[in-house]
Amino acid sequence: MSFFQNKNLRIVSVVGLSFAFFAAVLPNVKAQDVVTITGVGSSFAAPLYQNWAASAVKDINIKVNYQPLGSSAGKNQIIAKTVNFGALDMATPIEQLTKEDLVQFPTAIGGVAVVVNVPGLKEGHLRLTGDIVADIYAGKVTKWNDPRIVAINKEITLPAIDIAPVYRADGSGTTQVFTSYLSKESANWKKAYGSNTSIAWAVGMGGRGNGAVASMVKNIQGGIGYVEYAYALQNHLNTAQLKNVAGDFVSINEDSIKAAAKAADWVHAKNYDVDLIDTKDAASWPIVSTTYVLVPAQNKNSQEVTKFFRWGFEHGDAIANQLHYIPLPVVVKEKIEKTWEYAGVAGKEAKAK
């Protein structure tokens, strides 16, 4: 009793307890042998890098602080050299790489899913074509029971509700990939809107990041949106089938994304700039992209970054598969290793070999 009545003791115990709380919560000051590298960029790649980082810290003593602020932010900040690496969902042109003295390499492959929220629709049954999706985002197709949608979906009944197109409000590699696809599929789209990390959308509403787009589509009846495949799965969203170049309607899944990745010419692509949109294989999903990392060339900190990604390439395929990314083919990984050595950003272990 007297303990709690003594004012000084009370203050001491409160201060002591709060100190103990902070000591328990804040990171240990003494752990100095762990190197921290920071990265900013693609929200698509965020789950992969964060999960790799969680496992890698035990093996190689590198801690990764990754902020998924969008591909545009990744590019801006790596050019400003405020971070150790930038992550982008699209390839950077070679002129810019040379000008800013950056090295580019891919880390994983992923597909962009078209997700819909149509009441009474079974999972994965809606069929769409690139042309119709382009017209939805251009504001020309506004109802789910539009004759053009009904014509290719004869076996399902579509409600007469408004289509609510959702897009990325932030500058995003996913948007770049998605609008490149729309530009390839529809001449009108190419002329009116083109492809970029963010464009002047005609209709619809924007969400920040893959996660926001996913939850908006989930929350808005009649919504349609585009997110990376992993986000569509995580949020249990209804994905639409798309017609690919071969003329088949395909669903998005690991196999259809892998088929697209296989169909690309990796060996001859300069700076790993491969086009995985509308690949010709009959089984391939049409909207597939590679996610890239940019690091400054001839830089000591870049060596830690490459050390981390080497760990990811060697030990991280299981994690990548679990998170529904498609790991890079082995030939590409070998080529990346050579790129690192050539650009003077390879980690210490590579030099020892």
Added chain:
Amino acid sequence: MLLKQAGYRKDKKIIPYLFTSLMWCGGALIFLIFLGLIFELFWQGKQAFSVFGFHFITSTDWNPGEQQFSAGAALVGTLVSSCIGVVLALPLSFGCAYCLNELMPQRFSKYITASIQLLAAIPSIILGMWGFFILVPLMSQYVQPFLKNIFGNVPYIELLFSGGTYGIGILTAGLILAIMITPFITAIMQESFANTPVMLKESAYSLGATRWEVMHQVIVPWVQKGVVGGVVLGWGRALGETMAVTFVIGNAHHASWSLFMPSNTIASLIALEFSESAAGSLKMSSLMALGAVLMVISFVVLFCSQLLLKQVLKSR
């Protein structure tokens, strides 16, 4: 005791001097920060103003790919959503304050007053999430179809309620803002209700005035100043509100007549685009210019309300 007095004598000259100079510093610093802020916003936004000129305010183009930026759509969105917020919040908080101060027994009203104050302390991001997950589906399934049914065939007014019933849009943003600013306005109004002299009210009642007459002819004239003050404060908060609005307004660069359509506000546009604007770029400059525009709007609102207040006080 003696020691203390001696100490006081010793510091007699220093302490008042220190005190006044500190107060002067405080006052001057606030003014300097204010000036510096305005200068900085306009200076950083200079590039955007000089490139786009007057079109920056009037146009609604926003296309980072083609370096097209403008404030028009966000400006309209800011003004309309905050106006909806104030218009909805004003009767709500007046009723709330009147009910709490005049009608309800005090043993209940003190708990409700406390809960209203707690409502004011809710972080805006939580209200935003609540709005997104609870309010948006309600709006799209019940409120918006209902409004469309009623006003759908009235000429001109139907324009306000046209378009898809997505649930996300200016109307929902205004509703969230109303919920956010109601506690503020209520608190200020309660204060002025409490300041109404009891003698005035009692004399009116003793002359046989009804409750309506007392409210209408005694209390309302007395609290006018407080009401206007509360509205100004609430409006100021609604203009600058960022997170809650970002969740429900739809972040689209469009200005349309329809209250159902997704739009944008200046504050949420700045928050959204800031992380992807390179320092020194035209986009960053445009965002700074947007900030300057927002400040100008806030000043105009403040100035107009002061003018209104003076007018009201003069007419009494």
